[in-house]
Amino acid sequence: MTGKLFGGLIVLTALVGGVAMYWLQVYGYYDAVPASDMQNDVQLTLLVNGQAEPILYEDFEAIDSESSPIRYRACFTTSMSEALLTETYEMLEKAEPRNAPKWFECFDAKEIGLSLENGEALAFLGEKDVLYGIDRIVAILPDGRGFAWNEINACGEIAFDGKRLPAHCPPRPTE
Known part of the structure; x- marks a missing residue:
């Protein structure tokens, strides 16, 4: 018993x-993540000077977590044309969205990834080093729906593995 x-x-x-x-x-x-009245919620990196700049957007919805810098996911819509976006902002050749929790319904990583693969969606560098070693990536579909997520960049991968940083990487911030 x-x-x-x-x-x-x-x-x-x-x-x-x-x-x-x-x-x-x-x-x-x-x-x-509450919207901040069109301040810095959605930014793209300018081709001219490499600085991130806010873009026009509506219907912003985002989640984040303090437990990991790559848990950020956001959805929005923009009225900016593809021509304006591609001529003004830094595009990425390869972007791979990370899965979001199923309850965050606006962010479908499979749909976004397939659209990027087929060339329907455009991928942009949102902001370089939004946190040390982490870049914000933004994808925009032809219908104006946009999505953002964080990704570890090349310098971040090296730094987080505990390896010595090459000269082209910025120094690690002091704690």
Whole structure:
């Protein structure tokens, strides 16, 4: 009898722990990011000087987490034309969106990735080193829907692996 009780307690503890871990990963660590009245929510990097500049957008919706710098996801719409965007802002040849939690319905990484692969969507550098070693990437579809996410850049990969930084990388910030 004691063995069955003890075994049942182990199974119950594992089940509660699994449910708690799932909830924390999918819901618990994410916070909504409020729009900041057209200030700096959506930025693209200018071709002219390499500086990030806010663009026109509406319907901004975003989530982020303090637990990881690459959990940021955002959705928005823009009325800016593809011609204006491609002539003004730094485009990326390759961009791969990261999955968002299923409850953040506006961000569908598969749809965005397929659109980027097919050449329907345009990928831009949103902001270089939004955090050290992390770039913000922005993709815009022909219908004006836009999406943003954070990605580890080349210098970040080296720094986070604990390797010595090459000369072209900025120095790590002091804690």
